[in-house]
Amino acid sequence: MQTFNELNVFILFIQKCGFSELYSWQRQRNTKNEFCLHDGPPYANGDPHVGHALNKILKDITNRFHMMRGYKVHYVPGWDCHGLPIELKALSELKETQNLSPMEIRQRAKEFAERAIEKQKSAFIRWGIMADWANCYRTFDRKYEAKQLSIFHKMYDKGYIYQDYKPVFWSPSANTALAEAELEYNQQHVSRSVYIKFPLLKTPPKLASVIAGCSTVGLLIWTTQPWTIPANQAICYMPDSDYSIVKCANTGECYILAANRVESTAAILDTQFEVISTCKGVDLENGSCAHPTITGKESPFLPANHVTMAKGTGLVHTAPAHGVEDYSVASHHQLPMDCLVDEGGFFTEAAGPELQNKAVLEEGNEAVIQMLQAAKSLLKEEKCVHSYPYDWRTKKPVIIRASKQWFVNTANIKVTAQELLKKVKFIPASAVNRMLEMLDRRTYWCISRQRSWGVPIPVFYHKTTGESLINSEIIENVIKIVEQHGSDAWWTLPVEQLLPRKIAAKVDSHDVLDYVQGQDVLDIWFDSGTSWAHVLEGADQRADLYLEGKDQLGGWFQSSLLTSVATRKKAPYKTLVVHGFTLGEKGEKMSKSIGNVVDPDVVINGGQDHSKEPPYGADVLRWWVAESNVFTDVLIGPAVLSAAKDDINKLRNTLRFILGNMADFNPETDSIPSSEMYVIDQYMLHLLQDYAKKVTEAYKEYDYGKVIRLLQAFHTRDLSNFYFSIIKDRLYCEEEKDPKRRSCQTALVEALDVVVRSFAPILPHLAEEVFQFLPYKKESESVFRSGWINTNSVWKKPGLEEVVEAACAMRDSFLGSIAGKNALEHEVVIVIDPGLLFELMETLQSEESSSVSQLNEIMMASQTTLLSELPIEMATDEKIIKGTFLINLEGGDIREESSYKVIVLPAAKAKCLRCRKYTADSPLSLCPRCTEVMAGK
Incomplete structure (x- = not known):
């Protein structure tokens, strides 16, 4: 082999069996065996990184193995091209963004995504990824968008998609709703937690006699989100739990809280509580308290099963606009659900002049705490370090905020989805339980986003009433337009083209011009989650394999499953392989500030200083991927x-x-x-x-x-x-x-x-x-x-194992006795009693002594002698190495333990000048074997 130059080899490889050519060649083979690995689309918002390398190389190894085994591999690479991160990065390249129209934003975002795709694609090819590079899928392609809307259409017709006013995860930093899959949790988030008293307003009838002796009574509440207090509509309790009425030693006031939280709460408040009476939660029924910051507002006591006794006070402040469980309670009891927070995370005018225009997570929080203090309702404030959701793209904290959004009713899909998921093969097997748990917790999926760069939700709104207009015919018409013109048509065509009068007239008496297109776009998880419908071939449209990182258990794996089950009641995949994340070599997260980020381009081509960052080539990167335990995090x-x-x-x-x-x-x-x-x-x-x-x-x-x-x-x-x-x-x-x-x-x-x-x-x-x-x-x-x-x-000859391994056992005895010395300077005598072991060794050396036998070759000595009894002149233990070997033949039917002796002697002859064995008659001559070979030349 000549001096290795991988780049030259790569060029040669491209010329002789290039990846695109290899892919098309194998697709044309005459075989019925198909293997489909559906590519989860990476996000087109930046340079290729080692996470990409881990994922793409794992897929390529898989595809090449199946191709070599005779399968026609179906692997169409794709990219996820819509969404906020691309939009933000595209706009960050501009000096002025305030007055851009939606179409200008979309054009900039598309151009940015296209550049990222080309950069990533070039890297993937350089890594040796074999794929259908001529027919990649991109979620902004009009045919893809039309297919995506057809899935939306089917789900809408089946009743899975609906509009509602609900609390959803909201990113103030991005001004949009988020799905749970778009969150990451900061374990070190610091919140300002407060203990608050809500003054008792209406005494629960069952507690009237107990409370009669108390001068003032308050319900104790603990929350890590003081900014939600202005939106409070109720206080929730657990009906079957025990609650105590206590008297505070410091203030003389009476408080109500869970019985098993009395001791811990008193310690936190640095006081002592005297228990006056104990009751069941149900005894709080028909009571109410005064809102601590809003004069004249009453908050009723309501039963709820989500109340926890593990922390806090066992009484839960309930703000329906800012909590999923709170929303459920409010829906059941028909409480107001007004939201006092706008899209940017600021208090609205409805929150009052003291709070208006203040950011709820910053000065708004402080203002609420000051209001509680002024009302003498604040008993304690302290810092609380806990896990808190952040927007995975902007890396800023999110809030829960009620707004009108579009949802998928996953509650009606997930039972079937879970049953089908149990039939999917998971590698590692433990991953199935994690995905089942995630599905179980998901009651709905918010699919609307308040951005410009995405696939529009095909709905129209009345300009005056805000009433929505959507039906099957409307969606079908939009699909036809998108298939022909792309989703840009939603922003460029007049409303009367998008909503023909003959279609609108069937459902509404208003004129078409009274309506305006909706401005919401579909969640990017809905974009990528419908890729199976566009990419997978055949009537079954199921992939043999999805292979992605563990974050996709709650992301693409799940969105693909939900859309597929909703529209055709089957999973889009047969096997799921789940790999870990990439970390620094010490197990730490990669960070530019730490300086441990590994650039795959530098790995392959080297950095500016090759002495510090040498060029390793693509195969080193691929070896790293393969040798790692990819089912855990990879260093x-x-x-x-x-x-x-x-x-x-x-x-x-x-x-x-x-x-x-x-x-x-x-x-x-x-x-x-x-x-x-x-x-x-x-x-x-x-x-x-x-x-x-x-x-x-x-x-x-x-x-x-x-x-x-x-x-x-x-x-x-x-x-x-x-x-x-x-x-x-x-x-x-x-x-x-x-x-x-x-x-x-x-x-x-x-x-x-x-x-x-x-x-x-x-x-x-x-x-x-x-x-x-x-x-x-x-x-x-x-x-x-x-x-x-x-x-x-x-x-396959199992019997040979016994022959060779027995000889090797004797060789090891010999070599072990001359540690560090040249084996050729010695001769060996092997003594084995007559029996099976001796017979096996005779198959390697038929003559008594030999320097060229198969047995001597294995022993690596200059000469080997095979005997069935110890020579009299060597009968001394000082020269003998003893051992035993268990012979196991015919699957265990023949078993015999035999002993052997190895006698090590210095070579008796001279060193051959050619083969270096000590088998020559004199120092200046060749051995007989070498003499014969040289004579033949």
């Missing part, structure tokens, strides 16, 4: 990459040794039948078949880390350390065409073929390099066009 850094390079170099040395001994060998004419090969060579074929079986099974289970471990063990232990060291004398010293030499060359050719095919899906550049340097004729220009590992069943 990467300089030390990890350097180790990967070293591992590949060791493999290259193994391959170089084999190729270097193939120059004079033609497999078609020089191969030896396996039955006529040396026993050690037959044993290597036996090991090859075992290796091939194990590595194939590991690929089938997507356990590429195991593939790497098997490969390393085989090429270092079985080939380099064991087999190569044994056969070197035959390779280098026997006559060129001697069957003994051809025997080991035959085994080497088979070993090279099996090993190269076994790592080809992982290291395609190295595999192709080896294939190009084969000194003999090959069936195809590409290893990938010539199939998977093909071993012969006759290679």
Whole structure:
């Protein structure tokens, strides 16, 4: 093999078996076996990163393995192109953004996404990803958008999509609603938690006699969101729990709180509580309290099952506009649900002059706390460090805010979805429970977003009343327009084209011009979650595999499942493989501030200073992916990459040794039948078949880390350390065409073929390099066009294991006794009592003493003597190494433990100048074997 230059190999690879050409070639093969890996679309908002590399390379390894095994691989790469992050990044490139129209925003966003796609696509190709690059899917393509709206249409017709006023996760930093999948939780978020008293206004009838003796009574409330207090509509209690009426030692006031929270709350308030009476929660029925900051407002006591006794006071402040459980209580009891917070997270005019225009998470929070303090309702304020949801794109905290949105009723889908999910194969298997739990918690899915860059929700609103207008015909008409013109038409065409009068007249008496297009776009998870409908082929439209990161259990895996189940009652995938995230090599999150971010382009091409950031090439990146335990988080850094390079170099040395001994060998004419090969060579074929079986099974289970471990063990232990060291004398010293030499060359050719095919899906550049340097004729220009590992069943010879392993046990005894010394400076005498073990060794050496027998080759000595009894002149324990070996043949039917003795002696003859064995008659002569070989030349 010549000096390695991966870039040159890459160019050669592209020319001879380029990835796009290889993909189209394999799609044209005449085979019925199909394998479909549906590509979860990466987000088109930035440069390629190691997370992309992990995901795309895992997919490519999978596809190449299946292709080599005869499957027609269906793999169409795609990109997720809409949404807020792209919109924000596109606008950040402009100096002035205030007066941009929706179409100007959309055009800028599309241009940004297109640039990101090209950059990512180039990187993916450089990583060696084989795909249908000519037919990628992009979620902003008009055919894709039309197919997406057709799924929306079907779900609407089935009653799964509806509009409602509900509290949803809201991003003040992005001015839009969010789905749960668009959140990330900050475990170190600091909130201002407060303990508040709500003055008792109307005494619960069942507590009248108990409370009669108290001068003032308040209900104790704890919350980490003081800004929601102005929106309070009720206080909730747990009907079956115990509650206490206590007297505060510091103030003399009476408070009501959960009985099991009395002690902890008193400690927090730095006081003591005297328990006056205890009651059940149900006894609070028909009571109410005064709102602490709004004069004249009354908040009733209401029962609720979401009240927890694990923290707080056991009484829950209820603001229907800012909590899902609060909303449920309010719906049941018909409470007001007014929202006092606008889209930007500021208090509205309805909140009052003291709060208007204040940001609820900042000065608005402070203002509410001051109002509570002025009302003498604030008992305690402290910092609370807890897990809190953040917008995954802007990295800013979110709030829960009631607004009119469009939803998917997942409550009516998830039971069927969960049953179908149990039939999907998960790798690792534990991932199914996590996804089932996520589905169980999901009662609805908010699919509307208040942005410009996306697929419009095909609904119209009356200019005066705000009443919505949508039906099946309206949606169908919009789909036809989008299919022809793209979703830009929603913003560029007049309303009368989008909403023809003949369609509107069927459902409404108003004129079409009285309506305006809705400004909401669909959630990007709905965009990507309908990709199966656009990309997957055939009547079944199911992928064999989805392979993504663990975050997709609540993201793309789930949105794809919900849209597919809602429209056709089946999962869009048969198997889900879930991988972890990429972390720094010490297990820390990657961060530019820490300086541990790994750029895959730098990994491949090197940084500015190659001494610090050397160019490793794509195969090192691919090796890193494969060798990692991808089912957990994956570590990467300089030390990890350097180790990967070293591992590949060791493999290259193994391959170089084999190729270097193939120059004079033609497999078609020089191969030896396996039955006529040396026993050690037959044993290597036996090991090859075992290796091939194990590595194939590991690929089938997507356990590429195991593939790497098997490969390393085989090429270092079985080939380099064991087999190569044994056969070197035959390779280098026997006559060129001697069957003994051809025997080991035959085994080497088979070993090279099996090993190269076994790592080809992982290291395609190295595999192709080896294939190009084969000194003999090959069936195809590409290893990938010539199939998977093909071993012969006759290679499997379990009986050979006992022969070789017994000989190796004796060799180990010999080598262990001369540690650090040259084995060729010694002769060995092996003494075995007559029996099965002796008979097995006779198959390796029929004569009593030999320097060229198969047994001597394994022993690696200058000469080996095989005896059935100890010679009288050597009958002393000081020269004997004893051992035993258990022979196990015929699946255990033949078992015999035999003892042996190995006698180590200094070589009696001189060193041969050619083979270096001590078998020559004099120091200046050759041994008989070498004399004969040289005479033949």
